[in-house]
Amino acid sequence: MKKSLRIVAALAAVGVVGGLAFAFVPTQITGPSTQLPDDWKPAEGQGKYAMYASDCMACHTADGGKSFAGGRAIASPMGTIWSTNITPDPETGIGNWTLDQFRAALQDGIRADGAHLYPAMPYENYRKLTEEDVRALYDYFMHEVEPVQNKVEETKLSFPFNMRFGIRAWNWLALTHDAGFTPATGKTEIEERGQYLVEGPAHCAACHSPRNALMAQDGVSASDANFLAGGVVGGWNAPSLRGPNSAAQKWDAADMAAYLATGRNIHSTANGEMGLVVQHSLQHLTDQDNLAIAAFLKGLDGAPADLPESFAAKESLAMPALDADEAGKETEKMLTEAAPDMALGPRLYLDNCAACHFVSGKGAPEIFPELAGNHLVTGSEVEPLISVILNGAQVPSTAKRPMHLVMQGYADRMNDDEVAELASFLRKGWGNDAAAVTAADVAKVREKQVH
Known part of the structure; x- marks a missing residue:
């Protein structure tokens, strides 16, 4: 018995020592994937372009906040993660970070102080950045971004997700690919x-x-x-x-x-x-x-890509509405006839949606999307479709298409049963084949968005 207890105690001691080593022994950080000359400098605009390609602005800028100053709430299965300030402010940003520390954050998910970043930061993917882009990004954030003193809210997840050292074990399992980019064979x-x-x-x-x-x-x-x-x-x-x-x-x-x-x-x-x-x-x-x-x-699936010389030209175009495809003909006919005994779902569609998305379900090209075969309409998650019906949607203004498109919401016009009927019709019409939506589904989304 005593021998068994000694063995258990010894194993426990080994576990404690191993745990301490796991938590406190410094981690190895990734070095450059390629060696560049010490005097290497990015070309003019290269860092800013790498920033746009890496989509840094969307996560690290709060609504109404200064660019890259952090404070944006990012929802995760573990809880809310607050994005960090990545301006070169030395106190609340990354102004004191070295290039090696910057690379470690991008490719290993490790902050300058040695703490592990939560994988809301896509360092699984940024491991594939070339060293040229890593250094261009560093140069951009250090020399072209305005420093902003902004101490963002600290991320406070519940146990055990608040134990950042546990991310180290996650990294051992997730970061199995080497740093740097390896092109596939046989590609142009x-x-x-x-x-x-x-x-x-x-x-x-x-x-x-x-x-x-x-x-x-x-x-x-x-x-x-x-x-x-x-x-x-x-x-x-x-x-x-x-x-x-x-x-x-x-x-x-x-x-x-x-x-x-x-x-x-x-x-x-x-x-x-x-x-x-x-x-x-x-x-x-x-x-x-x-x-x-x-x-x-x-x-990706072996299909040839017939690449045009240009696309989305900035010119006035007359694009006629598209006809329903074969799978949508029956729905188009039913909506066109509008029989007095038509079910509630399609009747709501005619009253509220058909003026923009048409009886064909094909919408207006480049303005109102197709509903036939639309992944948002037919997806496994019903919240997005319900949310769009309740609250509307927006398409941003862009350089090639400056018109800001807005769809109104119907939260005040339809009750939960009506929204469910409309959504269920959309998920079954024009050849779509997705499960029905219930009033309880709608109530859940409505309640969630009230808070």
């Missing part, structure tokens, strides 16, 4: 550029790849089976960007590039988190880079 130069942007700075997998049981991205590289196979972010579906039913395969390269650069094309409009990505990041990329992303996404 423009596809390689698209792959770099998608895998690295644009960190598309952070939303569009599923998460595993540890909440790590299940697919960070083009060679991973679940890369960009679809995810859920804050109750919103981030649709799959591969497979025969994905937009990347159904749309041509010009449509995809237009969506990235303007938040709209003849099929859809960008809202929610994707609207912010377009507003703060993708609209600032060159046409060539947005076409490169489109080419890479088309080529």
Whole structure:
């Protein structure tokens, strides 16, 4: 018995020592993926462009706040994470950080003080940044961004997520890929550029790849089976960007590039988190880079990308409304006939929606999105559709499409039962095949948004 107790005590002691070592032994940080000359300097505008490609503004700028001064609330399954001040202010920002410390934050998720960042910071993806872009970003934030003294609210998650050293174990399991970018074999130069942007700075997998049981991205590289196979972010579906039913395969390269650069094309409009990505990041990329992303996404499943010379030209266009496709003919006919005994859902659609989205469900090109085959309408998560019906939606103004589009909300016009009937009709009409929405689903969204 005493021998058993001694063994248990010894194992416990080993566990304590191991735990202390795990918590307090310094972590190894990633060095440069390539060696650049000591006197290397980024080209004019290179750092700012890398910032736009990396979408730093959207997360690190609070609504109504100064650029990059932090304080934006980021929802996560663990609780609210407050984004940090990344201006060069020496007291509340990153003004005292060295290049090595900056790189460690980007690629290892480790702050200058040695604490681990929560993976709301997409360092899983930023590990793929080239050393040129890392150094260009550092130069930009240190020399071109205005210092802002702004002490942001401290992130306070509940136990055990407040124990930041536990992220170290998560990193051992999640950061299995080396730092730096490795192009896929057999790709064209423009596809390689698209792959770099998608895998690295644009960190598309952070939303569009599923998460595993540890909440790590299940697919960070083009060679991973679940890369960009679809995810859920804050109750919103981030649709799959591969497979025969994905937009990347159904749309041509010009449509995809237009969506990235303007938040709209003849099929859809960008809202929610994707609207912010377009507003703060993708609209600032060159046409060539947005076409490169489109080419890479088309080529993921082996489809050829017929790249146009230009897209979304800034000129007046007359784009006629599209007819319903074969799957939508029956719904179009029913709405056109408008029989007196028509069910409540389609009747509500005629009264409130048909003027913009039409009986065809095809919408108005580049203004009102298609409802037929729309992933927001048919997704597994019903909150986004309900939220749009209740509160409306917006599409940001961009350089190529400066018109700011706004859809009104119907929270005061429809009760929960009516919203549920309308949403259920949208999820079944024009060949859509998604589960019905209940009044309880609507009440939950309405109550959540009141608070």
